[in-house]
Amino acid sequence: MHLLVVEDDRDTREFIRNGLLQAGHSVDVAADGRDGLFAATTQQFDLIVLDRMLPALDGLTLLRTLRASGNRVPVLLLSALGEVDQRVAGLRAGADDYLVKPFAFSELEARIEVLMRRTAPDGPATVLKLGDLELDIMTRAVRRGAVPIDLQPREFRLLEYLMRHAGQVVTRTMLLEHVWDYHFDPQTNVIDVHVSRLRGKIDRGFDTQLLHTVRGAGYRLALEGVSDAG
């Protein structure tokens, strides 16, 4: 995958670049908004990591210009801490996701993976499959092999989200945002409890474990049990 990182702070830029290179992506960088816009309009990228506050041309203007010219490349917007909460403004300007600095690299990586996969031409499947696990979005039926699995509505949404991002690391924050639709910090590991209950329903009694915990990052629904997200 080919990514563009537009970030004026050298440390952050290099850090993101190195991490993404390590994860096996190819990475271009730009240090200000003008260079960033030039790169974004002259080359094809799978995703752009864009800082909000940039010299020469600020991130939001860059993003609006890009969208106005019909460019649909996924954009993950970064904003520095201490700025007013403008997540909504960022999303409104056309960002696909939003992350507040400083962030854990695993969070950035997980979000990047999800965003890049979103554009993959999957087709509007009504039945999601992973190995012998099947989830029918229309009938709301879940089966593993021949065994029907009874899920609560929230568990269904959780499994659906995990299956849509099968093979990818999904962080707890992402689950809160997409499955529970709230942006907040739970004090306890409430998400872990929900995930472990879901695991009890889809994995207990089966030879292959599908729902894996990725330490320090989140969860991954996958056939192979390797926890390396790279």
Added chain:
Amino acid sequence: MLAERARSVASRFGALVRTSTFQLTLFYTGLFSVSAALLAMFFYWSTIGLLLRETDATLKAEVTGLAEQYLEHGLQRLVQVIVHRMGNDQSGSMVYLFATRDNQPLAGNLLEWPRIEADVDGWVEFSHRRADGRILPTRARVYGLGDGLHLLVGRNIEQLQQLRQVFNRALVLGVGLIFVLATGGGLLMSSRLLKRVGAMTAATGDIVAGQLDRRLEIRGTGDEFDELATRVNIMLDRLAALLATVRHVSDNIAHDLRTPLTRLRNRLELAARDAPAAVRDELEASVEDADQLLATFAALLRIARIESGSYDAQYEPLDVGTLVNDAIELYLGVAQDKRLALHAEVEGRAVVRGDRNLLFQALTNLLDNAIKHAPAGSLVKIVVGLAGGGVVIDVKDAGAGIPIGEYERVTQRFTRLDQSRSLPGSGLGLSLVKAVAELHHGTLSFSDNAPGLCASLKLPAA
């Protein structure tokens, strides 16, 4: 209703009477009344008293003179003298009577012996009807001449009595007026003072209750209350500034440490990926520790941003019932793992205007707390009700509760009561709830759930 009103009036009156001003006024009223009475007595003694003494002296001289006439010259001479004296008395104010043992008048201008104690050699006061029909008050001296004969010399004291009456009336009126004016003035002054002091007491009470930005009213009259209020306000400003400094220091530490801590965390995370299994576990555990620290910093900064008003909250009408049910659904698993029953009672449609994420955060913080402190097998309940134009969300547990004296302290940053030190948590949960409540013009209060704690989040209804 009426009784209640009467009681409230009585209690207000009681408060008035208990004020030091009123008691001081009462004391001075008494003192003033006593000195006024002393002054009046002196006036009486030197005016009416003087006239009275003069009258008595005259009468005494007269009666002695007449008695001497009798003793030296006999009965005939006395009668002559009396007649002569009566003739000389142009004012007609003198009264004479010379009578026998059985009160038969021998000479004088009294028609009969007055009905008085036949007190020989004494002072008497009586009224008698004169020949012209006028009834006159008279003061007289009686003198026994021996052989049962007795003599009475008196004087009309009508004017003196009138004077005395005027004086008495003036005395009663004056003292009464002093008393009424002083008491009324005292009450008025006390009630004004009480109002002022009451306002100050209420304001300081609010400050103690946590409204740290409340100040005492300054009326601009420049009196000693204004002076006091100004000083107290300056003191409060200083305390607030000091508090803000302390808070800023901790917020800045959190802010400044976050970036390097994140960098450290990310280095550890990347290092863990290529590390051998033994090292990897340690590194991953370190990443989790760092995440915990970062979460604390994030909470601290979020509180700071909410309190300073720099949090860009998105206000929208929210159904509290939905928020509560979502929170319950989110925590149901955690509760069940602790064998707790989790219930919501939502009465009516409670709608508030607020930031969805912040209110959900506040709600889950309260619920999280309740679940943490509830003993296994007990009930944790969220009750949503409408009261006084607001929505009240009560989160109740049956845990150890909070001692009443600690209610204020638990909403301060990093406060962890002894009983919860062993439980996980940063000590920031309730601080955040309070900040969110205040951002929404609401309050966070606590009460005894007997047993346990009832945390009440009150928000204005939309």
